[in-house]
Amino acid sequence: MLRAFELRKFAELDLRLRPIAASLLGPPEPGEDDDIVLAESYRALVLRDQSEILHLEFGATDFATIRAADIPRHGRPMTVRVCEWAEVSSVRPSFARLLYRLARHCGPRALELGTCLGVSAAFIAAGLRHVSPAARLVTIDASPLPAAIARQRLEIFAPGIVTVVQGRHEQLIADLTSPKHEPFDLVHIDGDHIEENTLLIHRSLVSGAIRLCTLYYDDIRWSAGMQRFWTEVLRSTRGVLATIDLEWVGLCVVDPTFVGAPLAFAIDPP
């Protein structure tokens, strides 16, 4: 495995790796700390919300859920307190900052699979604001009520930047990666954590890519299934230029013109 030092070197030689190297290893960007404070205030608001809502879970709720067929058609109904749900489900601060930096370096078009209450979306939107006035994030979640809360709050936090869509990732991915949509530069995948669906999504994103795109996979070591998924990504021979293993998170730089084994980096998590 290649380390941070080699990523720096490769990025000097290869433009395609610069956004990743800058996001992981570069100095803070102007205004970054203020943006992070603001996005953390979004998290703090959600963490103060004591209301109870009905959440429909379409993902793996334990390590043993490995088949998409195990998920009930209409999801598993759960009553959750918003603050507690946000606490257990939302991206932690160090990775939230990484998402912010990736959005800022890779934008302008981002997709997120797994909105939940909108915490990670707030960080991505904060980064995208710096890219261009046309920068946009589409974020998708199957569970109607958390998605509605996120939609309402994100419209106030980042007006005009974020669109929250309700739907199932595995059903929408073929359409999202078809030529009728503008391609994405950054995709945050934090959805059902089921090997079969995550692979389906990965293959659609790689085969549908028509320009450089960075994929960010959460929880690559959460279950045996997610580990097998990540091993499969490391074995890619087409379309994956580089992988960066950050222990819990796996990044994958997709270049549709690339054929060969990806450069495989392992870097300490932020």
Ligand SMILES: C[S@@+](CC[C@H](N)C(=O)[O-])C[C@H]1O[C@@H](n2cnc3c(N)ncnc32)[C@H](O)[C@@H]1O
């Ligand atoms: C870990 S949470 C996302 C957390 C969010 N990215 C954050 O850091 O703030 C995963 C979300 O994925 C959604 N989800 C799970 N399986 C899904 C599926 N098959 N299609 C769409 N959404 C799904 C769940 O409803 C849940 O809100």
